[in-house]
Amino acid sequence: MDELAINMAAERALVEEHLDRYLKFPAGCPERLQEALRYSVLAPGKRLRPLLVLMAARACGGKTADAFPAACAVELIHTYSLIHDDLPAMDDDDLRRGRPTCHRQFDEATAILAGDALIPLAFEIICRDSSSPEIAARCCHQLAIAAGATQLVGGQVDDLAAQFHAMDLEKLEQIHLRKTAAMIAVSLSLGAITASATEVQRETLEKFGKNLGLAFQITDDLLDLQGEEVKMGKRVRKDRDLGKLTYPAVLGSQDSSRLANLLVDDSIKLLEGFGDGAEPLISLARFVVSRSR
Amino acid sequence: MDELAINMAAERALVEEHLDRYLKFPAGCPERLQEALRYSVLAPGKRLRPLLVLMAARACGGKTADAFPAACAVELIHTYSLIHDDLPAMDDDDLRRGRPTCHRQFDEATAILAGDALIPLAFEIICRDSSSPEIAARCCHQLAIAAGATQLVGGQVDDLAAQFHAMDLEKLEQIHLRKTAAMIAVSLSLGAITASATEVQRETLEKFGKNLGLAFQITDDLLDLQGEEVKMGKRVRKDRDLGKLTYPAVLGSQDSSRLANLLVDDSIKLLEGFGDGAEPLISLARFVVSRSR
Numbered sequence: 001m002d003e004l005a006i007n008m009a010a011e012r013a014l015v016e017e018h019l020d021r022y023l024k025f026p027a028g029c030p031e032r033l034q035e036a037l038r039y040s041v042l043a044p045g046k047r048l049r050p051l052l053v054l055m056a057a058r059a060c061g062g063k064t065a066d067a068f069p070a071a072c073a074v075e076l077i078h079t080y081s082l083i084h085d086d087l088p089a090m091d092d093d094d095l096r097r098g099r100p101t102c103h104r105q106f107d108e109a110t111a112i113l114a115g116d117a118l119i120p121l122a123f124e125i126i127c128r129d130s131s132s133p134e135i136a137a138r139c140c141h142q143l144a145i146a147a148g149a150t151q152l153v154g155g156q157v158d159d160l161a162a163q164f165h166a167m168d169l170e171k172l173e174q175i176h177l178r179k180t181a182a183m184i185a186v187s188l189s190l191g192a193i194t195a196s197a198t199e200v201q202r203e204t205l206e207k208f209g210k211n212l213g214l215a216f217q218i219t220d221d222l223l224d225l226q227g228e229e230v231k232m233g234k235r236v237r238k239d240r241d242l243g244k245l246t247y248p249a250v251l252g253s254q255d256s257s258r259l260a261n262l263l264v265d266d267s268i269k270l271l272e273g274f275g276d277g278a279e280p281l282i283s284l285a286r287f288v289v290s291r292s293r
Numbered sequence: 294m295d296e297l298a299i300n301m302a303a304e305r306a307l308v309e310e311h312l313d314r315y316l317k318f319p320a321g322c323p324e325r326l327q328e329a330l331r332y333s334v335l336a337p338g339k340r341l342r343p344l345l346v347l348m349a350a351r352a353c354g355g356k357t358a359d360a361f362p363a364a365c366a367v368e369l370i371h372t373y374s375l376i377h378d379d380l381p382a383m384d385d386d387d388l389r390r391g392r393p394t395c396h397r398q399f400d401e402a403t404a405i406l407a408g409d410a411l412i413p414l415a416f417e418i419i420c421r422d423s424s425s426p427e428i429a430a431r432c433c434h435q436l437a438i439a440a441g442a443t444q445l446v447g448g449q450v451d452d453l454a455a456q457f458h459a460m461d462l463e464k465l466e467q468i469h470l471r472k473t474a475a476m477i478a479v480s481l482s483l484g485a486i487t488a489s490a491t492e493v494q495r496e497t498l499e500k501f502g503k504n505l506g507l508a509f510q511i512t513d514d515l516l517d518l519q520g521e522e523v524k525m526g527k528r529v530r531k532d533r534d535l536g537k538l539t540y541p542a543v544l545g546s547q548d549s550s551r552l553a554n555l556l557v558d559d560s561i562k563l564l565e566g567f568g569d570g571a572e573p574l575i576s577l578a579r580f581v582v583s584r585s586r
Contacts, residue, residue: 028443028471030450037442084409089401108382112405113450116377117442119412124441127434136430141420148417149330149410150321157323157406178321 004283008051011064015050016042018068019075022125036106036114041079043097044233048216048288049074052187053194055281056205059274062195069129070139070190073122077147078183080118083111085156098233119147130194138193146186155179162245169250173214180220181213188212204270208285211267216288218260221246222253223292260289297576301344304357308343309335311361312368315418329399329407334372336390337526341509341581342367345480346487348574349498352567355488362422363432363483366415370440371476373411376404378449391526412440423487431486439479448472455538462543466507473513474506481505497563501578504560509581511553514539515546516585553582 023038050071057067086093086101087108094104103111123140130136146152155178162175188209192202225248247256264285271278316331343364350360379386379394380401387397396404416433423429439445448471455468481502485495518541540549557578564571 025442029447030454032454033442033447033450080409084405087405089405109453110450112377112380112382113446116373116408116412117446119409120437120440121442123416123433124437127430127437130430133427133430137420137423137426137433140416140430140433144413144417144420147413149318149326149414153406153410154322154326157326157403160402161323161325 004280007280008284011051011054012047015047015054015068015071015075018072022072022076022121032106032110033114033117036102036110037117039099039105040083040102040114041076041118043099045075045097046291047075048284049078049183049187051284052184052209052212052281053191055278055284056188056191057195058191059205059271059278059281060192060195060197060201061277062191062197066131067191067194069125070143070194071187073126073139073143074183074187074190076118076122076125077143077152080115081147081152081156081183083115083118087111090156090160093235095234122147135193135196139190142186142189142193146182151178151182155182172245172247172250176214176217177210180217181210184213184216185209201274204273208267208270211263211270212285212288215260215263215267215285218247218256218263219289219291221248222256222260225253264289297573300573301577304344304347305340308340308347308361308364308368311365315365315369315414325399325403326407326410329395329403330410332392332398333376333395333407334369334411336392338368338390339584340368341577342371342476342480344577345477345502345505345574346484348577349481349484350488351484352498352564352571352574353485353488353490353494354570355484355490359424360484360487362418363436363487364480366419366432366436367476367480367483369411369415369418370436370445373408374440374445374449374476376408376411380404383449383453386528388527415440428486428489432483435479435482435486439475444471444475448475465538465540465543469507469510470503473510474503477506477509478502494567497566501560501563504556504563505578505581508553508556508560508578511540511549511556512582512584514541515549515553518546557582 019041020038023034023041025034025037053071053074054064054067057064082096083102085091086096087103093101095101099105101111102114106114122143126139126143127136130139148154155175158175159179162171185206186209188205189202192205197205224246247259251259268282268285271282274281312334313331316327316334318327318330346364346367347357347360350357375389376395378384379389380396386394388394392398394404395407399407415436419432419436420429423432441447448468451468452472455464478499479502481498482495485498490498517539540552544552561575561578564575567574
């Protein structure tokens with residue numbers, strides 16, 4: 001492992017410690033619900049989004065300690081979206097992060113309600129633990145937009161509707177900009193806010209995040225095509241089986257891979273003004289397109 | 294109509310104007326999703342919770358104009374909980390507010406996603422339109438707790454689990470304190486926050502709201518037992534048919550009605566220190582137990 005990998009492992013462990021603590025509920029939370037919440041959130045994950053929050057804060061000269069509430073909040077919203085996307089009425093998946101999906105391990109009602117509980121929990125953590133009300137309100141605002149009808153949810157609605165229709169590259173991009181890239185972009189944005197960055201810095205990082213998010217999705221599509229179910233921890237080649245259009249289906253594997261690398265290279269150029277503090281973020285961006293799961 | 298009823302009708306119309314505006318989405322929100330959101334939120338409703346937010350603000354000497362974002366936010370969370378509770382995996386209802394439920398009018402995936410979109414929208418509106426970041430952060434914090442795993446969602450989990458088990462009065466109360474009363478109590482709390490009330494005032498109103506919430510639920514149970522489907526706009530006598538324990542089932546109708554009135558009388562006493570500004574709130578509390586739907 002190189003130095004970056006070691007640092008990332010340490011940060012990831014800290015994110016998971018925080019998540020573990022945030023998922024111990026006071027009286028009033030039924031045991032089965034708490035179990036489902038912990039089962040889903042604490043399942044092995046890359047924790048890419050929280051790491052992006054932390055690295056963005058560092059790139060802006062902030063302390064990562066101040067960024068953990070926002071980092072965990074983004075992971076909670078991400079996990080809710082996985083739980084609900086896996087439901088029978090949506091993508092109907094049985095496997096997630098190498099384990100039975102939440103509704104398979106528990107039941108459908110519990111899975112719906114676990115997802116429902118994660119959304120307010122994200123906002124609760126930000127409001128309770130941010131370093132000031134101004135930062136809390138700005139983080140909540142940005143996160144709410146990214147998780148809302150025009151972004152995360154809108155992208156999922158269009159993705160479901162598009163499954164059986166032919167699509168062009170622009171439409172595909174419009175879906176993934178909202179379904180995947182918005183949550184990645186807001187991770188960068190929240191990191192900047194917790195570091196009291198300038199608005200120019202925040203916007204630059206957000207733009208970086210959008211490119212990175214698309215590159216992440218293209219890589220996901222490629223891994224789905226080439227991948228092994230055991231390694232990916234979820235059903236693979238499902239997209240192709242459903243006749244769903246993906247980047248490799250539209251562009252071919254080689255050009256898709258080229259596009260992902262191009263997007264990451266372009267986004268890294270955006271960070272030129274940030275100096276050495278952005279190095280970990282740049283390494284993380286390179287990991288996004290080189291990962292094998 | 295008496296003066297109060299006329300005032301309430303005017304405030305209700307203003308709440309609905311605000312909701313209508315908040316439910317016009319910029320590009321990125323798929324048309325079908327926007328339709329489902331508008332269909333569910335703008336269906337005819339009592340708007341009890343937003344009115345409580347406005348009346349609480351007034352009782353604390355605040356301007357109702359400053360309370361509309363929080364008032365609408367509470368109604369959005371309430372509507373999401375109705376949409377998800379009605380799903381086949383939950384209470385499996387076909388009728389709500391006199392119309393087909395969201396998943397019957399659209400489809401299950403759209404209903405799940407419409408609910409999912411309403412939660413962040415509530416926080417977005419508070420953050421964007423509150424009169425200060427401090428007020429926004431405090432409102433988001435309280436609302437997130439009330440909508441979360443220990444309150445609204447926890448209560449619904451226990452309610453689903455309890456359907457086929459015998460229950461005592463204390464357990465029943467513990468469910469409805471979370472499933473119903475928490476959202477009513479937070480309505481009062483948010484009103485106080487938007488009016489920059491003292492913490493003592495806020496806590497008093499919150500306590501008032503908890504009592505009122507229980508009284509509301511008891512009245513709901515009674516109306517369910519006596520009510521007509523057309524008037525209620527939802528399936529009635531379902532609780533009894535499912536063998537679900539309710540207040541009338543545990544206490545009998547007469548004692549249930551007595552308890553509801555007692556709770557409201559007690560809660561009104563809490564408001565003694567608020568002066569004339571609390572009059573509309575008191576009238577609204579009396580309406581809660583005297584209503585016919």
